[in-house]
Amino acid sequence: MSLFQSLTDGQLDKINESRFEIRFGAGETLIKQGGPLTHIACLTKGLVKIHIENHGGDCFIMSVVRPMTLIIGPGFLRDNRHHYTVTALTESSACFIQVESFKKVLEENSQFALDMIAFLNKKIIRHYQNIGNLAHKHMQGKLAETLIYLSEDVFQSQEFKSNLSRQDLAELTGLTKESVIRVLKEWKEEGIVDSNSDYFKILNKDSLLKIGRNG
Incomplete structure (x- = not known):
């Protein structure tokens, strides 16, 4: 995916050595809200929804994610917890990259870090727009x-x-x-x-x- 274009061969090797892929059926959970954030996910096939669950069991869907999208939440570098649930809408596959390996590559490659900030800011803008739509x-x-x-x-x-x-x-x-x-x-x-x-x-x-x- 384009987000990884700035990585060197050695840095790509670090990512590849620490990743594994899992297949999911429609309706299965890839990531559970409140669970430990030990890996960064990258959707490689299918379609998933990212949603927040409240204590009453109600859900709010934040976004729908297509393949070749990195799924990384605000718990990364904060409390190391997932703050939303990710559920497969179709048969899907995702790669999971160890957080520590991902963090090391971010520290080594400033361009990759800048690209990551831009990627996350794009997501934040989308969420702000969504909040505005819901409110007004x-x-x-x-x-x-x-x-x-x-x-x-x-x-x-x-x-x-x-x-x-x-x-x-x-x-x-x-x-x-x-x-x-x-x-x-x-x-x-x-x-x-x-x-x-x-x-x-x-x-x-x-x-x-x-x-x-x-x-």
């Missing part, structure tokens, strides 16, 4: 922004199979499942978004963008 946008605006995010950032297509249930969409938007179903039905009738189960096709992107902007 109405129901349709929240769902519009979510579908635009899935279309542009995750699947890079206006037609995609998301592997997300209506409950997943509710947890991604901060809405109820019933509200998601109702809005999608309205948009289908209005010719804005066609949807069926986990399949989506954006028919009128300009209208969807306008709904997202106006909130």
